[in-house]
Amino acid sequence: MPTITMAQALNTALRDALAADENVVVFGEDVGTLGGVFRVTDGLTRDFGDDRCFDTPLAESGIIGFAIGMAMAGFKPVVEMQFDAFAYPAFEQIVSHVAKIRNRTKGALSVPIVIRIPFAGGIGGVEHHCDSSEGYYAHTPGLKVVAPSTVEDAYTLLRAAIDDPDPVIFLEPKRLYFSRADVDLAVGAPLGRAAVRRAGRDATLVAYGPSVSVALESAEAAAAEGHDLEVIDLRSIVPFDDETVMASVRKTGRCIVIQEAQGFAGVGAEIAARVQERCFHHLHAPVLRVSGFDIPYPAPKLERLHLPSVDRVLDSVDRLQWNDSADTRWAVTA
């Protein structure tokens, strides 16, 4: 088995999709000769021609609006936003048109565009090069939102996203681009299925994208303290796999959601609410969230404080009232 990086797995997914379907086109800023700033589109122009992978003018709204028109002409655009924090000029096109066109036209038109966005932090990026924007997209009906956490999934999920008849916001964790694994790449499950990354009995950690590895590390550390934690990797935030998450929480009775994004009104809040609504009688403790602070994405030197750490997850594990009577933290004092 070859050892490859996540960026290479994504590149292979694009290659295979371009080869499999001549309607697939890749475009964006610097995706041609340069191969993208993270090299995800490396060599695609050389190998498929600049009809299939091409540079556009530097205009995010333009890229998405243009992609909408190309999708109306039957193409399957896979576009790259250079960084999460630079996708905002395109927000109007994404929210007003990409997400709504099927609905507005009662299904007469659809725009199955894949919008690839390098996302989240942990790379010490300068200002406006890191953001956790999944909440904005997940809150928009009509968009699917996907975030791989493994090299293997990066391939599988991107292929599934390109094959999907709906628009997909495909979030690529920047800090995992150059993580490596020995894997065989293959087309696999459709979007919307979570994966149990580690089986456990005592509590469920729910995570996606870059936080999955934090969850797994936390689970290893907790094991040393005698807690057997299950780790669920959502893979797809929308559609959300209630089944897998709820089955796990019903089994363990405790749940912690981990996300890098600011916590307030975020994806983690949604998950906590869903778990609480569906598994209340199985819960032995409140559902907890471990998230970034409610601050604009911090400067590189302080990033470490913002990102959920293993320690912070373990603190939350401690707060899960392993012994109800011993923990008074949830008591409301008059």
Added chain:
Amino acid sequence: MHLEVDVTLVEPPLARPYRKFLPAESAVQYLDSAGGLTESEARYPRPSDDRLVEMHRNMVLGRRFDQQATALTKQGRLAVYPSSRGQEACQIAAAMSLRPGDWMFPTYRDSVALAARGIDPVEILSMLSGDWHCGYDPAAHRSAPQCTPLATQLLHATGVAYGEHRRGRDTIALAFCGDGATSEGDFHEALNFAAVFKAPVVFLVQNNGFAISVPLARQSAAPTLAHKGVGYGIGSEQVDGNDPVAMLAVMDEAARFVRAGNGPVIVEAHTYRIDAHTNADDATRYRDSSEVEQWLGRDPLARLEKYLRGRGLLDDASAAALTAEAESAAAELRAGMNVDRVADPMDLFRYVFAEQTPQLREQQAQAEAELAAESEEN
């Protein structure tokens, strides 16, 4: 278009190449404001008599449709209606310049253009009557949903034109926008994308003087809106938007020009919105009635009628027949709008994704249960 004038013959190559993108000094005009022929020679071939007669028919029907739609707002049948009165020549010439396979990208105001494309008026007004966001089938009619977020549709037009071009088809796209929309970023991004990708798009700017209440002088300091093509390297033209003959001549030529693979063009039509921005707007707050009066004197329909009568292409009998046709179309529209069309509540969940998510299935079941309980109560 104007682009074709090769000024490099009189200037050294590469000297001030932008000049070939500058719009002409004046707007194309065939008819004076009273409908007589202008003295000056126009730059494009005059449309055939048959086409002008067809244009006239569309204008009579279009104006009656517009008037009926405005009336329907008073009866509460439409939530709101942005009138096209005074802008019929622009919209109809645009629609007539297209072949059936071409794409049209209208704004909320371009209902008359949609009617001229042959779309059922009841379907056109369905969005404004609250039934659904797009009342017609955009794929079948090659007409995108009427776009409300300003200038955003110009990029879609550019993408589809490029996509069709890539497929080797000679399909073009025509995108409408107003003067206000030319200030939006997407307007500029669309012009630039279209120019870079040589996309066959005609951008028609209906400069009707106002963006809601804001006059053109507050919108742009450019000499004309047609000048906005210069910086992007695309050809441009200005036309008297209340001169139906000029409008049709220019739009036909623009369509031919982009279809021939010359890249996009921008056409600025100088026109005027006779009614308020919508029925809900009070235009007396920001403009003088004398200004409106002046423009009423340049009414596009009256101008074309005078011209056609002068050439023996319209007489009292054919005018009366046309009026009758428009009346019966209006009656049909009224009847169509007075029918309470039942919206299927489950449509709410049907068109979010190609396949429902588990969450939407749950929510649909909830809505169904609520409806069932409601009908049991009644």
